[in-house]
Amino acid sequence: MEQKNGRTVQPQVEYLVDRIKNGDREAFMKIVAAYQQKVFILAYSMVRDREDALDLVQEVFLRLYEKIQSYRAGESFQAWLMQIARNLSIDFLRRNKTRKKSSLDGLNLDRADLAVGREDPDRFQTRELVYRAVQALPEKQRLVFVLHHYDELKYEEIADRLGIALGTVKSLHFKAINKLRKTLSPSLRGDR
């Protein structure tokens, strides 16, 4: 069941979901085992903290259990689960916006920010800049970028996971790359 072709595993997932609806602990554990890494990658790319990401994974599966009765057979389970993960990650970032100064929401990735990267071309620093630029992308573009480059999903798989059209995925990815290039170009040129 683990991974790539979501369509072929759907009946098996729905069987497990039915069992979870009846309070089957074993089935729930199997679902967690199958999707925990996907949820973690999404959560970590959003919050970039191991413990926070692990807390989010737990929260996502708790929410899944609470809402499992609302899941309808025939829907993409993965897309449904990722929607929960995405919403909880965004909520997490909002909650921590005021607490953490390094909050990603509202970051102004202007030239000055990137100039810091040019002055200090340390590999970690550059990676940090890319990470922040990715977080500054519009939500859908960011998700497509994260799933394509961090989760190494093909466009078709992203379309299945997010429940959107293949053409939309391609378009969102192109826009994300364009925006990142524009935002990071001073840093990238300096790094050259």
Place this chain on the structure above:
Amino acid sequence: MKVCSKYKKEWPAFIAGQLPPGKEEEIVAHLRVCPGCRTELEETRKIISLAAGFKKEIEEVMATVDWESLPGEITEKVWQQKEQKMPAVSPSRWRAWKWQPVAAGLFLGLLLGGALTFMLLKPQKPGALIPRQEAGLTWPADLVERVDVALARRETIDYLERSQYLLLDLLQNSKPGESGFIHQEKIRQLLTEKKYLNNQLDDWRLMKARAICDQIELLFLELSQLSPELSAGELQKVRELVEEKQLLLKINLVKKELQQGEV
């Protein structure tokens, strides 16, 4: 520029080497003549490369997580939270269940009490129900009334008949000018019966019977004052009174009328 934008869309696939051979060569040819696209492609390549760096970071972090035990831990926590939520619900449900019989009893008591009060206090109309405690049943009020009148009619007929027999016995067993004998015990018995009968004779349908019964009662009261052996004069006065009032005739008529009215 139009040509450029056509190729720009393909860069991620070009970098990943996922384009069909013909398309790839087309882009390579364009890049040779377009320095702007070369710059943009280089930047895109860097971004993807840096993203791959972040991917490496994720992989490093993921390597520190015990994925085998995590499902068990998550499941345990989810089930704990589920059970923590359950007791918050179950005691109140238990309490509710515990008090259910009491609540049900109170409700039933109120319902029955209300119904009994209503039936006892409500005005009795024809067709309405009234309680009959003796039988523990309820009957339609008009039926009960009809039964009461029928009983009163029967008892009145009985009273009139016995009064008639007593008077006939007194008047027919002695000829005019002779003394007579009256059964004082029977007279007292009839007088007592009349007292009980009075309540029943209050009904408007027994008005005629009541009038004749009252006259009989007066006569019996007079007779009860006399000695059992009547003198010829006393007997004559009784005879004259009975004839004057046409008591025997009236008794017959009222009796017939009452018998015809019987159900």
